[in-house]
Amino acid sequence: MTVTSMQTAARRSVEEQQVREDLAAVYRIFAARQMDDLIYTHISARVPGEENHFLINPFGLMYEEVTASNLVKIDLQGNIVEESEYPINYAGFIIHGAVHEAVPGAHCVIHLHTDSGVAVSCQRQGLIDASQFAMFLPGGVAYHDYEGLALDDAEKPRLVADIGDCKALILRNHGTLTVGETVAEAFFHMYNLERACRVQVLAQAGGQAELLPIPPEIVDHTRAQKPEGARLAGIGTLELAAWKRKLERMGQGDYRN
Numbered sequence: 001m002t003v004t005s006m007q008t009a010a011r012r013s014v015e016e017q018q019v020r021e022d023l024a025a026v027y028r029i030f031a032a033r034q035m036d037d038l039i040y041t042h043i044s045a046r047v048p049g050e051e052n053h054f055l056i057n058p059f060g061l062m063y064e065e066v067t068a069s070n071l072v073k074i075d076l077q078g079n080i081v082e083e084s085e086y087p088i089n090y091a092g093f094i095i096h097g098a099v100h101e102a103v104p105g106a107h108c109v110i111h112l113h114t115d116s117g118v119a120v121s122c123q124r125q126g127l128i129d130a131s132q133f134a135m136f137l138p139g140g141v142a143y144h145d146y147e148g149l150a151l152d153d154a155e156k157p158r159l160v161a162d163i164g165d166c167k168a169l170i171l172r173n174h175g176t177l178t179v180g181e182t183v184a185e186a187f188f189h190m191y192n193l194e195r196a197c198r199v200q201v202l203a204q205a206g207g208q209a210e211l212l213p214i215p216p217e218i219v220d221h222t223r224a225q226k227p228e229g230a231r232l233a234g235i236g237t238l239e240l241a242a243w244k245r246k247l248e249r250m251g252q253g254d255y256r257n
Contacts, residue, residue, distance in 0.1 A: 015048035020068035022183040022240065023055055023108070024255040029187070029243050030112065031063035032250065035194060037113040038062070041175070042092035045183050046100060046107040052076050054100050056093070058086030067257045076101050091150040098156035099179060103163060106179040108186035116198035117176035126170055130203065130211045133196035135222040137189060142166040146173040168193045180235065188236030 012020075023045045030036055030043075039060055047053040055071040057063070073082040078093040092111070099109045120127050127134060127141050134141075144162040147155050163169045167189045169177040176193050180186030203211055214222070229238040247253060 013049060016050075017068065019045050019048060019183060020055060020071055021256050023071060024066050024068045025240065025244050025247060026110070026183060026187045027057060027063040027066040028247055028252050028255045030190075032247075032252075035112055035114050036063040040089065040092075041112050042089065042096055043110045043183075043186075044092075044096040044100065044108065047073060053081060054096070056088055056096060058084065059089040059092075060086060064252075067255055069257055094150045094153065094156065095159065095177070098159050099163065099177075102156075102160040103179060105181045108180045108183045109177065110179075110186045110190045111171075111175060111177045112190065112194070113175040114194055114197070116201050117170070117194060118174070119201050120197040121170050121172055121174055121176065127193075127196060128200055128211055129214045129216075129219050131196050131199040132222075133192045133199060135214070135219065136192040136227065137166075137168045137196070138223060139166045139168075140219075140223070141168045141170055141193070144169055144171050146171065182234065182236070184234065184236035184240040186236075187240050191236075191239070 023043060026043055027036075039062055042056055044054050044056040047055060052075050053073055054076075055073055057066050058070050058072050061070070070084075070086065072080055072084045072086055072088050074088060074093065074097075075081050076097055078088065078090065078097060080088065095111055096109045099106045126143055129135070129140075142163050144159050147158075163177070163179070167179055167185075171177060176190065176197070178186050178189035178193055180189060200211070203209065230236075232238065247255060
């Protein structure tokens with residue numbers, strides 16, 4: 001970091017630094033799980049105490065290169081508001097900015113292009129309630145029709161209207177998106193959305209084997225239950241902490257820098 005960058009980092013609140021480390025850790029986790037897409041797709045988080053500012057990855061870096069300090073701080077108009085040597089991806093700003101601005105509680109937004117997620121996004125029926133992983137998505141999954149590359153401001157209100165109160169959104173013919181009140185919550189929802197999509201694609205690979213949907217009344221009952229980890233520490237908190245310890249064991253503790 002430059003001297004100016006070091007001075008800026010020194011002024012950050014403890015809360016902002018924690019969000020930066022959590023966000024950088026999730027980038028590294030998804031890189032380790034091969035859920036990244038070259039230098040594309042994004043994970044963003046609102047800056048604590050700065051409601052109109054959020055953090056997003058530097059455009060040009062792979063997920064495995066993201067650190068707490070090189071995350072870029074921008075406003076809801078896509079302007080970089082803190083010194084950075086990197087630009088941002090405008091398409092990423094359109095999607096993430098729209099959700100951060102208009103969806104209550106969307107303090108963290110994750111958007112990915114995994115093979116399984118894109119595969120399910122291309123299926124007319126979308127995600128089928130056929131695995132336990134799908135049961136961990138509160139309110140189920142919402143859908144947004146494909147409109148081309150996300151470069152048009154006019155798409156933002158339609159995207160926001162489609163996600164509604166759901167924590168997970170499948171962007172048709174495109175990919176997946178999750179939101180959370182914390183980085184850990186959005187991470188947990190995306191982990192389960194990805195697993196649900198992957199299980200569905202694998203099950204469909206059985207050829208003539210027919211998928212067995214979970215009965216609607218069991219779906220409602222299961223989604224109303226609260227997993228033990230969420231009850232004890234908050235949604236995704238224990239899971240993210242466990243993965244951060246694993247990053248350290250993998251020699252990737254530099255995400256904190």
